Amino acid sequence: MIRITDRTLSCVDDRSNDKSALVRLLHFLLRMDPGAIELSEKIYRLLSPLPEYPAYILRIENPADAKKYPHIKEFICRNVPASAPIDAREKIRAEILLNNTLKNSSETIDRYAGYTNVRVQGLDNLICDDYMRAFEYLKKTFNSNSSAERLEFCPRNHFNCATALAAEWITSGAGNYVVTSFGGIGGFAPTEELIMLLREYRLRGEDKVYKFFPEMARLFHRLTKKNVSPNKPIIGSRIFDVESGVHVDGIFKQPKCYEPFEPEIVGQKRKIVLGKHSGTASIMAKLSEYNLKCSQDNIPIILEQIKNKAVAENGEVSDMDFVKLLKEHLHKEGS
Numbered sequence: 001m002i003r004i005t006d007r008t009l010s011c012v013d014d015r016s017n018d019k020s021a022l023v024r025l026l027h028f029l030l031r032m033d034p035g036a037i038e039l040s041e042k043i044y045r046l047l048s049p050l051p052e053y054p055a056y057i058l059r060i061e062n063p064a065d066a067k068k069y070p071h072i073k074e075f076i077c078r079n080v081p082a083s084a085p086i087d088a089r090e091k092i093r094a095e096i097l098l099n100n101t102l103k104n105s106s107e108t109i110d111r112y113a114g115y116t117n118v119r120v121q122g123l124d125n126l127i128c129d130d131y132m133r134a135f136e137y138l139k140k141t142f143n144s145n146s147s148a149e150r151l152e153f154c155p156r157n158h159f160n161c162a163t164a165l166a167a168e169w170i171t172s173g174a175g176n177y178v179v180t181s182f183g184g185i186g187g188f189a190p191t192e193e194l195i196m197l198l199r200e201y202r203l204r205g206e207d208k209v210y211k212f213f214p215e216m217a218r219l220f221h222r223l224t225k226k227n228v229s230p231n232k233p234i235i236g237s238r239i240f241d242v243e244s245g246v247h248v249d250g251i252f253k254q255p256k257c258y259e260p261f262e263p264e265i266v267g268q269k270r271k272i273v274l275g276k277h278s279g280t281a282s283i284m285a286k287l288s289e290y291n292l293k294c295s296q297d298n299i300p301i302i303l304e305q306i307k308n309k310a311v312a313e314n315g316e317v318s319d320m321d322f323v324k325l326l327k328e329h330l331h332k333e334g335s
Contacts, residue, residue: 002170002204003035003055004194005152005179010059011186013040016223023047025223028216029182033205034191038076038179041065063092076119090117093152098122102134109141118142119152119179127161127168135174154179155189162189167197183220183228183235192234192266200260211267234266243273243316249281274317276310278303286322294326302326 006029009022016022026047029037036055039047044058058072066075073091080094096118098105105122112118120142126134142151153175155165166178166189180191192213198204217228217235230238240263242248251258251270263270272285283299283306286292294302305325306317317325 001035002176002198003178004191005036005038005057005154005177006032006034006181006191007038007059007154007179007188008182008185008191009043010038010040011181011188012223013042015225017046018223019046021219021223025216025219027051028212028219031212032182032191032195032210033208034180034195036074044069044072057093060092066092093117093119095119095121095154102126102137113141116142116150118150119154121154121179122156123165124156124158125161126155127159127164131165131168132172132174135169135172139174151175152177152179157184157187157189163193163197165189166194170198170203171201183217183224183226183232185220185224185226190234196234196261196266209265211264214267237268238271240268240270241273242270243275243282244277244279246279248272248279248285252281252285274306274310274319274322275315276307278306278310286319287326290319290323292323292326294330298329302329305329 008029009026012022012025022043026037030051030053036057037053038057038059040059044050050056055074056072057074057076058069059076060066061077061079063077063080066072069075075092076095077092078095078097080092094112094115094117096108096112098108098120099122102109102123120138123134138153139151153166153169155162157163162184166180169175169178178189178194180189180194182191184190192210195205195210199206199208213235214237220226221228228235228237230236233239240259242251242258247258255262259270272282272289274282274286280299280303283294283303287294302325306322309317309321309325
């Protein structure tokens with residue numbers, strides 16, 4: 001079973017005390033159903049009692065703090081001593097921070113060798129190395145070959161490789177447990193990217209839709225003050241904007257060649273943008289969108305006007321301007 005641990009709520013506890021907004025974020029996370037949701041102690045106290053969910057994980061600073069939360073079944077702690085007793089190891093997962101590559105992490109790895117209930121965090125640029133050999137080394141070191149859920153992988157994202165690494169961890173069969181965060185908050189693989197990737201691979205939730213992503217992204221921005229790039233995969237507001245004429249023509253003929261999934265699955269719509277790279281397919285699409293009529297002879301003329309305007313204004317041509325240009329041209333032609 002693949003389990004994604006979303007750690008968004010343990011990454012935002014120093015950014016907002018807005019309980020109502022945090023409750024909404026939690027409910028969005030529950031709708032994503034990653035597999036496990038990690039909370040900080042502050043967020044846990046603020047949001048308790050929590051909605052029912054199979055797996056909440058509580059981040060604690062000291063192993064002894066686990067006794068304060070008898071209702072929590074699983075903990076994550078960075079300061080678990082390697083000599084911790086077996087009963088503590090069963091309930092508390094040790095978070096082990098590694099450097100960019102395994103070569104510079106031997107001292108930390110040796111200290112925890114044989115400790116099976118671990119989360120390996122770091123290894124940012126492992127994708128540029130022999131990551132399959134590294135995966136096997138981690139499994140062997142932490143004795144997880146017979147129990148894939150005992151080893152969690154939490155790649156960091158300083159080199160923008162975390163989603164790829166998390167996906168390779170799962171699809172290569174190295175392990176089933178990965179750790180992510182919505183929007184990549186905290187510098188981790190974005191949960192929404194991995195969820196959609198696994199969906200397309202038919203490894204997880206292949207029929208599930210996430211129409212709430214745009215609303216969730218707006219709430220995320222409000223809570224974190226972190227801007228979501230318009231071109232950010234999955235939740236970017238403009239990822240389905242299309243300007244290139246060849247692209248527009250192709251997308252209407254065979255969308256799967258350009259879009260791995262339908263925009264509506266993540267709550268978005270495809271938008272044909274008019275600009276200097278537009279082609280006749282773009283004009284025809286806009287005519288159809290607004291139920292306007294124009295002869296085939298006039299389309300190249302309208303297209304040329306669109307391109308000239310886009311170059312002159314160094315930007316896109318709005319739909320309103322397109323309709324205006326079309327009507328002006330048809331009026332002149334009819335005069």
